[in-house]
Amino acid sequence: MSTRTELSALGEFGLIDRLSATATLRQPSTLRGIGDDAAVLDAGNGQATIITTDMLLEGIHFDLSYCPLAHLGYKAVAVNVSDLAAMYAIPQQITVSLGISNRFSVEAIDELYTGIAQACQAYNVDLVGGDTSASRQGLIISVTAIGTARQDEVVYRSGAAPGEVVCVTGDLGAAYLGLQVLEQNKAEYLANPSMQPSLENRSYVVGRQLKPEARTDIIHELRQLGIRPTAMIDISDGLASEVLHLSRQSKVGFAIYENTLPLDPQSSIVASDFHLVPATIILSGGEDYELLFTLTQTDYEQVRKAGLDITAIGITRAPLEGCVLITKAGQAVEITAQGWQAFKD
Ligand code: ADP
Ligand code: MG
Numbered sequence: 001m002s003t004r005t006e007l008s009a010l011g012e013f014g015l016i017d018r019l020s021a022t023a024t025l026r027q028p029s030t031l032r033g034i035g036d037d038a039a040v041l042d043a044g045n046g047q048a049t050i051i052t053t054d055m056l057l058e059g060i061h062f063d064l065s066y067c068p069l070a071h072l073g074y075k076a077v078a079v080n081v082s083d084l085a086a087m088y089a090i091p092q093q094i095t096v097s098l099g100i101s102n103r104f105s106v107e108a109i110d111e112l113y114t115g116i117a118q119a120c121q122a123y124n125v126d127l128v129g130g131d132t133s134a135s136r137q138g139l140i141i142s143v144t145a146i147g148t149a150r151q152d153e154v155v156y157r158s159g160a161a162p163g164e165v166v167c168v169t170g171d172l173g174a175a176y177l178g179l180q181v182l183e184q185n186k187a188e189y190l191a192n193p194s195m196q197p198s199l200e201n202r203s204y205v206v207g208r209q210l211k212p213e214a215r216t217d218i219i220h221e222l223r224q225l226g227i228r229p230t231a232m233i234d235i236s237d238g239l240a241s242e243v244l245h246l247s248r249q250s251k252v253g254f255a256i257y258e259n260t261l262p263l264d265p266q267s268s269i270v271a272s273d274f275h276l277v278p279a280t281i282i283l284s285g286g287e288d289y290e291l292l293f294t295l296t297q298t299d300y301e302q303v304r305k306a307g308l309d310i311t312a313i314g315i316t317r318a319p320l321e322g323c324v325l326i327t328k329a330g331q332a333v334e335i336t337a338q339g340w341q342a343f344k345d
Contacts, residue, residue, distance in 0.1 A: 030042075032154075036249075038147075047148060047149075069109075069115065070114045075212055076116070077094060077096075082214035082215070091147045093128045093145070096141065097132070098141055099141075100135055100140075101138055103138075158251075163316060164300075165294065165314075165315060166254060167312055169290045170309055171262040171264045173263055174266070176287065208288070229294055236286060239292065252318070254314055256325050263282070
């Protein structure tokens with residue numbers, strides 16, 4: 001009898017592990033295949049080409065009732081550039097593939113491409129191709145981004161060692177809070193279409209959800225200082241999931257200190273309005289597109305003195321010590337991969 005296994009039994013990461021088992025690498029030029037933020041290809045002369053792809057689906061990743069198409073176009077590019085940044089790569093080109101239902105007008109697609117063009121300018125990349133297809137329902141947008149780095153400077157998820165400083169860029173949790181605000185406004189609007197939802201004092205968190213930025217600025221600053229993280233990942237799924245990826249691939253434990261987690265002042269106000277605990281949102285919320293990385297103590301000192309937009313949130317340790325959050329009360333709580341879905345239910 002044939003068996004049927006539900007996808008939910010494997011989960012996204014279990015499924016990717018299973019698929020990657022079938023991906024035999026035959027080309028010597030494939031330096032890194034599945035398993036990091038992007039693939040790394042030998043481009044000759046010690047150079048590498050870095051390549052990544054991400055797909056956004058209407059109804060799953062975005063809701064056009066509150067996400068302007070121009071912002072969506074910008075975001076679709078930014079999330080890919082973010083994966084290149086996570087490899088310490090400089091972005092160069094993108095391709096854009098669309099599935100469009102007849103619900104969309106030419107003007108709507110123009111608006112989407114206005115956002116894509118803005119992102120190309122902001123990240124200094126060229127749109128060099130793509131594909132266009134009809135879709136039965138809704139909008140699908142898939143972007144591939146290509147970047148470059150020297151082979152010996154690419155940063156993988158696997159390079160951290162015990163006793164290093166764990167860092168993040170910017171602040172965390174705002175994108176998830178922005179989504180809560182947008183969903184609440186939508187529900188209120190559907191219940192009472194005459195009311196005008198107010199975004200007063202909430203524009204920062206909403207902006208973080210609708211128009212995230214990739215932190216290529218930090219990569220340029222680190223490069224200027226001659227500092228290379230030992231391991232790095234971008235924060236797309238929430239800090240917990242990303243810490244566990246670095247831990248698994250670098251074979252080190254992590255201690256993260258709750259009282260150091262960077263939160264924008266507006267995020268703490270909105271979190272308390274929604275009766276949400278900031279640490280929980282940061283660990284499980286996702287979509288901040290900040291960078292999580294590890295630095296040697298000496299490199300961290302240099303970065304701190306240079307005043308980059310970076311916060312130290314913890315330390316790496318022996319693998320057997322595992323991954324924990326040290327709460328404000330001083331308790332060590334094991335970090336588990338709650339992930340997006342579990343959090344949403
Ligand atoms: P990220 O969140 O950084 O975009 P993902 O979690 O989406 O990374 O993917 C992790 C790794 O698995 C990446 O190397 C990605 O290229 C690979 N991957 C994801 N989906 C597939 C798939 N359907 N087939 C092959 N590789 C995949
Ligand atoms: Mg990533």
